[in-house]
Amino acid sequence: MRHCGSACIFGAPNAGKSTLVNRLVGQKVAIVTNKVQTTRFQVRGIAISGATQIILIDTPGIFSPRRRLDRAMVRAAWEGAREADARVHLVDAGAYVSDGSAAPGAAARRMAEDDDRILIRLRQEMRPTFLALNKIDLVPRESLLPLTASFMARYAYEGVFMISGGKGAGVAKLKQALAALMPEGPWAYPEDQTMDAPMRLLAAEITREKLMLRLHEELPYAASVETDEWREHKDGSVRIQQTIYVAREGHRKIALGREGRAIRDIGLAARKEMQTAFDRPVHLFLHVKVEENWEEQRRFYEPFGLHFDA
Numbered sequence: 001m002r003h004c005g006s007a008c009i010f011g012a013p014n015a016g017k018s019t020l021v022n023r024l025v026g027q028k029v030a031i032v033t034n035k036v037q038t039t040r041f042q043v044r045g046i047a048i049s050g051a052t053q054i055i056l057i058d059t060p061g062i063f064s065p066r067r068r069l070d071r072a073m074v075r076a077a078w079e080g081a082r083e084a085d086a087r088v089h090l091v092d093a094g095a096y097v098s099d100g101s102a103a104p105g106a107a108a109r110r111m112a113e114d115d116d117r118i119l120i121r122l123r124q125e126m127r128p129t130f131l132a133l134n135k136i137d138l139v140p141r142e143s144l145l146p147l148t149a150s151f152m153a154r155y156a157y158e159g160v161f162m163i164s165g166g167k168g169a170g171v172a173k174l175k176q177a178l179a180a181l182m183p184e185g186p187w188a189y190p191e192d193q194t195m196d197a198p199m200r201l202l203a204a205e206i207t208r209e210k211l212m213l214r215l216h217e218e219l220p221y222a223a224s225v226e227t228d229e230w231r232e233h234k235d236g237s238v239r240i241q242q243t244i245y246v247a248r249e250g251h252r253k254i255a256l257g258r259e260g261r262a263i264r265d266i267g268l269a270a271r272k273e274m275q276t277a278f279d280r281p282v283h284l285f286l287h288v289k290v291e292e293n294w295e296e297q298r299r300f301y302e303p304f305g306l307h308f309d310a
């Protein structure tokens, strides 16, 4: 008898959601960077556990939204959590000290605030949810008990897992627990399919990851990548043409870099990964275009399943 259902991983920005989804799937389906707000929309990865297919929903981090795009991202995260058969609140244990309070530092404090906000909503919705303390490779074991207690005191989680999405510890156990919650039914995808996204979108995400890794400060958040052309050649290679949209001329200069060095590095790294992901030679052409207010245009939302008026 087969089972199939969905499991949503949600939590504060940078908690390690995409890393965990990639680990559960056993293949990279979602981009990962050291910066917050890397994921902008729901990404689906498909994992198999025995006779069970688990459709993992990776979501944008939940935080206090300011811009239109922020609001759309946070809404997409809660929608993912609402529709899933199972859900996991992923917490970056490294952001907390042993008594469960936030570690010193602005990033850790922000993360604790985001988790507080998530807990408020969980208490309103009261849907069965697992707690997973992540990045346990970074914290002393003895700090996990008080941290668990501090979260359990604020919400009645269905279960608690101590994991390292990065290193893999505890992930198999979590996967088993998720599989056990999947309803009976036929598999939604063929056995060998690991993700559900068009190649053009995947290609755009790969470039956005390289851009986020290479550029700093506000630029990663002020850019969007679109695949304009995907043309397959007879020799088996593919020509991919993409535009990186930025909001200001100053950003365009930074994205290009001195003597075009930044865009060249981004292009090289992206092309290399695309060749592996698509298993064929890739000719990649990147353009950087200033489009003031791209964040106020519908076409930068709807193809990603984001609500423009979130």
Ligand SMILES: Nc1nc2c(ncn2[C@@H]2O[C@H](COP(=O)(O)OP(=O)(O)OP(=O)(O)O)[C@@H](O)[C@H]2O)c(=O)[nH]1
Binding pocket: 012, 013, 014, 015, 016, 017, 018, 019, 020, 031, 032, 033, 034, 035, 036, 037, 038, 039, 040, 059, 060, 061, 062, 134, 135, 136, 137, 138, 163, 164, 165, 166, 167
């Ligand atoms: N040490 C350690 N680092 C981790 C682990 N999991 C993720 N990371 C790192 O944490 C950072 C954020 O990881 P992501 O997977 O992009 O986090 P996310 O929750 O998807 O972030 P957003 O999409 O921005 O909300 C990256 O630098 C990861 O390499 C872990 O288990 N241990």
Ligand SMILES: [Mg+2]
Binding pocket: 017, 018, 019, 030, 031, 032, 038, 039, 058, 059, 060, 061
């Ligand atoms: Mg992510």
